[in-house]
Amino acid sequence: AAFYSWLAEHAEDWHATVTPGQTVLVFDMGGGTTDLTLIKAVEDDQQPLGLRRIAVGQHLLLGGDNFDAALAREIEDEWTGGRQLPPEDWLGLIFRVRDAKERILESAEPPEGEIPITLPGRGSRIVGGTRTAQISPIAWKQRLLDGFFPDTALSATLKTGSEAGLGEFGLPYAQDPAVTRHLAHFLQTHLKSEQGSWEDWPDWVLFNGGVFRSSALRNGVLEVLHHWSTQLNEPQQIQELVHPLPDLAVALGAAQYGLARVGRAVQVSAALPRSYYIGLGNTDSDVGALLCIAPRGMETGAVAVCDQHPLQLQVGTPVQFPLFSSTSRPQDSAGELVMLDADRMLALPPLAARLQSGKRTRPRRVPVFLRAEKGELGHLLLQCVQTDEQRAWTLEVQHRLSTVTYPAPPSDTADPAADHEGQTTVQQTFREIFEQDLLNDIGALIDRTFEAEDPKTAAALNSALEQVSGLPREDWPLTLLRWMVDRLLPLRAQAGRSAEHESAWLNLVGYALRPGLGDPADAWRINRLWGQRHDPLCFPEDRRVLAQSWILWRRIAPGMTLAAQEELAAKAVQRLHQKGTAAKGRRKKSGYPPLGRHEEEEILRLLASLERLLPDRKREIGDWALKMLKIEGRRRTALWCLARLAARQPFAPALEAVLPTETAELYLEDVLRLPAPLPPEAVWAIGRIAHLTGDRYRDLRPDARERAIERLSEMAEAGDTLAVTCRGWLQAPCILGAADQEQMLGEHLPTGLSLG
Structure with missing residues (x-):
């Protein structure tokens, strides 16, 4: 977007600035992220001069917010002796530090004297509790440059593991805070040839993002790049492309890209920046030969056919496809066999799948060739085409290097702490690939069921689908489930x-679309289903239909927007208020029966699942659950709802709607007051409500968490294994394991889907 924005400002004369053979480094660093891109001006057959993107870096969670957090922690340690400030005080400190940082960096010369950082107290101690720190502008500026923009060597490697680390707001920031080391790593990865020479060294740098409003930081990067260029055979002075409107770059760039897509502006071609290979073996460890499936420079829409060598594809049993990439082997062509080169090839997350052929596919091998196509959205579609019957199985490969998280298959024995340790690495995705004939049989069964008048046919649909698919319902994979939704919606x-x-x-529909996210088209599916919300139920007097309607929305709630969740919550609360005799007089008018116990519990489960609702609305729902908690026979539902409402780690990406810690602590105390022995639902609720995330904005106060640990420890000593697991969640930051996700959602997740 930044480069397109610059093109928009120089639509008539850009080619006079960037000449053939020159390379532009786009360095985009904002408050939270950093992106690096290389664009080269090339001679084109159709026009005198064209532009090609030759490299894209990782999407780094590293930006100005990290500067603020690092500086604020120094002051926090000075004030508290190493303890954490309360979240509201920390936020106030961050704002004051950011203001001081911008004053220091954006001025040509640092302000003279010291700058006070003052944080007033709260309540009756607004004056007496005031804290103040004096900072030296010169020292702070140098600390930022040394810590984030050090004058490092071009051959520098990134720090990993315990060497470095940044964490705030519960996000997985880049482990190495040195921006210049990330820049060196990017240039090494994409510009250093296999012979050790450097190709396409940048001639220009286009800076973008709020961080680079500082001329000191821009000049520092230019000096580092110039210093590196002197280490090469042909040192050169790298120049800056000046953008007059950096704050509007994203908006202007998006508009310019739209014009480019319809041929009204110059377009930057986005060829593959690296070559891709698939391993010919059963596991990563025994891969010997690799087959190049997509060469570097492959253009969008291009198709590479790999039929030079006979290949055997295993179907009917889980297999994996080891993947590798290289930026330094442009000579490899599609279909060429090469040997694994650990020095110049990067191992990518393998694709794992079970390829189906027929209703009950027996394990066997079929002869195939491979066909790869580069899609519009930057992905590779890899097809395994059967040579004799022309059947094909399609796999999708995302190729933004190291930035795509591939969730692992659910495992009930997964250790949440172990999952957390590996959260910075990419994992494999397990997919079930079905042959088209089998999908046609399943679709025909669904069509016949809803065309038939006999109710018994509909009642037996699930068992009939299990028989045709050859899989029990709980093993239906995500690919098959979403295919069913697309067949059912019309x-x-x-x-x-x-x-x-x-x-x-x-x-x-609810079962096949659960949990409303995990597939790129899920938002479209939910929008289509949501568009039918005003259509009345055909049989509202039937309690099974009523219950299933609430269950459907609960199952897909994580994928719904805030507006949809608010509207659904209002409808559900309205139904709750019809409890008892008040609804009897309305039955003839609405067709709805009086609210029964089962329907009431399903509505409460639905309301607790609407994680994007604002905290005030969630507290209203919590009041309903607390009333139900007092009724012994309904305690299990109440505990499930409280755990979902006050969970520190929601299933959906809705951290802004997490209940405040004060409310969560009140819910926790109500659960802790329950008499012994605590039921499993209560133990799990304690674990979810007091879960330690490492984010000061969500974590409960230490004293509240200690009370929960004490209660769980009593049960753990008595041999309660669930209490042991939940206690671990309270003692060290961790993420949900697959079994915990299923407990939170109330049912088994589709194969191949878990939190990333």
């Missing part, structure tokens, strides 16, 4: 044939 009208038909449709 059949809403046919579902009105009977209460059994409607109940079956609601049940299967």
